[in-house]
Amino acid sequence: MIEFSDVGLRYGNGPEILRDISFEIQPGSFHFLTGPSGAGKTSLLRLLLLSLKPTRGRVTMFNEDVANLDQDRLLQMRRHIGIVFQEFRLLDHMTTYENVALPLRVLGQAEGDYRSNVTELLEWVGLGERMNALPSVLSGGEKQRAAIARAVIGRPKVLLADEPTGNVDPELSSRLVHLFAELNRTLGMTIILATHELPLLDRFSYPRMVLNKGELQIHE
Amino acid sequence: MSNPIARVLDRLPMRPGKAPIVPERSVAGHTLLLLIAIMTFLSAVTLGGVVLVQKSALAWSADVGREVTIQIRPMEGEVMESNLRTAISLAESTPGVASARALTIAESEQLLEPWLGAGIDLTAIDIPRLVVVRLADPAAADIEGLAQNLQAINGATLDTHAAWQQQLNSMAGTIVVSGLLVLALIAVATVLAIIFATRGTMASNREIVDVLHFIGASNRFIAGEFQGRFLAIGLRGGIIGGVAAIAFFVLIGLTAGVVLPSEASAQVGVFFGQFVIGVDGLIGICAVVLVIAALTAVTSRMTVRRYLAETS
Numbered sequence: 001m002i003e004f005s006d007v008g009l010r011y012g013n014g015p016e017i018l019r020d021i022s023f024e025i026q027p028g029s030f031h032f033l034t035g036p037s038g039a040g041k042t043s044l045l046r047l048l049l050l051s052l053k054p055t056r057g058r059v060t061m062f063n064e065d066v067a068n069l070d071q072d073r074l075l076q077m078r079r080h081i082g083i084v085f086q087e088f089r090l091l092d093h094m095t096t097y098e099n100v101a102l103p104l105r106v107l108g109q110a111e112g113d114y115r116s117n118v119t120e121l122l123e124w125v126g127l128g129e130r131m132n133a134l135p136s137v138l139s140g141g142e143k144q145r146a147a148i149a150r151a152v153i154g155r156p157k158v159l160l161a162d163e164p165t166g167n168v169d170p171e172l173s174s175r176l177v178h179l180f181a182e183l184n185r186t187l188g189m190t191i192i193l194a195t196h197e198l199p200l201l202d203r204f205s206y207p208r209m210v211l212n213k214g215e216l217q218i219h220e
Numbered sequence: 221m222s223n224p225i226a227r228v229l230d231r232l233p234m235r236p237g238k239a240p241i242v243p244e245r246s247v248a249g250h251t252l253l254l255l256i257a258i259m260t261f262l263s264a265v266t267l268g269g270v271v272l273v274q275k276s277a278l279a280w281s282a283d284v285g286r287e288v289t290i291q292i293r294p295m296e297g298e299v300m301e302s303n304l305r306t307a308i309s310l311a312e313s314t315p316g317v318a319s320a321r322a323l324t325i326a327e328s329e330q331l332l333e334p335w336l337g338a339g340i341d342l343t344a345i346d347i348p349r350l351v352v353v354r355l356a357d358p359a360a361a362d363i364e365g366l367a368q369n370l371q372a373i374n375g376a377t378l379d380t381h382a383a384w385q386q387q388l389n390s391m392a393g394t395i396v397v398s399g400l401l402v403l404a405l406i407a408v409a410t411v412l413a414i415i416f417a418t419r420g421t422m423a424s425n426r427e428i429v430d431v432l433h434f435i436g437a438s439n440r441f442i443a444g445e446f447q448g449r450f451l452a453i454g455l456r457g458g459i460i461g462g463v464a465a466i467a468f469f470v471l472i473g474l475t476a477g478v479v480l481p482s483e484a485s486a487q488v489g490v491f492f493g494q495f496v497i498g499v500d501g502l503i504g505i506c507a508v509v510l511v512i513a514a515l516t517a518v519t520s521r522m523t524v525r526r527y528l529a530e531t532s
Contacts (some may be wrong), residue, residue: 051434
């Protein structure tokens with residue numbers, strides 16, 4: 001599904017942030033991406049999100065070399081990838097429902113077609129009674145669950161999460177990872193979850209991609 | 221939802237999907253609205269002025285073109301009254317002439333009054349006399365034939381006012397071109413202001429743009445969302461400016477009659493017609509409003525597309 005071969009990345013004329021990255025991700029798998037701050041986790045996620053192009057090496061996603069993709073195809077491919085951020089990045093002027101429905105709205109779907117799906121998903125993530133609340137009145141955990149719901153409403157094949165537990169307490173962190181695990185198990189979504197919280201990783205047995213000084217090691 | 225309040229809330233129509241993606245308050249709205257209102261007002265007033273001058277020039281030109289004047293200078297041994305009668309009969313027998321009439325001494329005195337002052341007795345002085353010839357059809361009138369026939373009268377000349385007409389046309393043309401130049405400059409200034417406002421708005425809404433990109437929105441979709449906001453501002457600003465311009469013309473029309481003395485008001489009326497915008501004026505102002513709104517929408521869309529191409 002995703003294959004990196006000898007990928008390198010640098011910003012401008014700076015040093016290489018990522019060096020000789022090679023790995024393969026199978027459909028329906030769950031991987032933790034970890035490493036100390038500044039190790040290049042976010043840069044690797046941006047490569048996976050197709051918002052950056054590697055300076056060397058080859059990235060293949062969904063059996064296509066991303067270097068050969070035009071803007072339209074890149075956009076289509078990006079719609080198969082969901083992303084969750086540490087800082088939630090919900091739109092403050094929209095309700096929880098509107099934030100979660102946004103990916104379907106930008107695809108031009110009619111509200112009548114997606115209303116029940118969005119409502120059902122919000123119930124599933126435990127936000128059924130917070131549908132009409134604005135992000136400003138949601139707790140950190142609620143915001144993150146709304147962000148996760150927004151990322152998965154379009155049924156992406158791959159879900160990326162960049163430090164999704166960074167702004168919540170350890171108890172909630174564990175529950176959020178369980179939510180990702182549930183998505184992986186029930187919907188077969190491929191998940192790559194970046195975190196530097198080692199105690200959290202120890203509670204789960206998923207393979208770990210460990211980045212250190214721009215180099216990657218995989219611990220199955 | 222289990223509790224009664226929640227059940228009631230659940231029955232209420234939700235506002236899902238209806239909130240604008242780009243919030244109204246996030247666009248540099250008030251400043252841009254004011255700027256577009258001012259630009260529309262200036263455009264509408266300039267356009268009104270240009271139309272007024274052009275219409276007056278056409279009316280003057282048509283008036284002057286429907287008349288020629290025969291001037292008969294007093295000559296030694298010539299009888300003025302007899303020459304006047306001959307000139308009138310020559311004029312009346314010329315094809316295309318509707319009527320010919322000699323100005324009386326009193327009328328001639330009135331014409332000279334602005335230069336010589338009132339109350340001067342001109343009976344002692346031999347002054348040239350004028351015959352006003354009104355043309356039924358300026359195009360078909362045989363002016364050359366009349367000029368030739370008038371050579372028979374000693375001291376008679378024919379003035380077709382062609383030089384006046386030409387001067388009038390070139391003056392009106394200059395004013396119209398200047399007005400159009402001002403309109404073009406206003407359009408350029410408006411476009412530049414919209415570009416700056418759009419780029420500022422895009423920069424301050426970077427978070428929304430990023431989120432839209434991450435969830436798979438195309439640049440075209442994002443540009444459309446921002447364009448919708450700017451079109452609304454353009455229309456609102458245009459309508460405010462247009463209504464202000466209509467109020468301006470109405471006010472000028474009302475005050476011109478009140479402030480100016482009646483003779484001066486009459487002269488202004490002769491020169492510029494009445495300050496009434498009329499139906500064509502209203503259509504012109506509506507067109508200005510629509511053009512400014514469209515200019516706002518198109519400029520902002522192009523700026524947003526360029527900004528997105530640079531940043532994504």
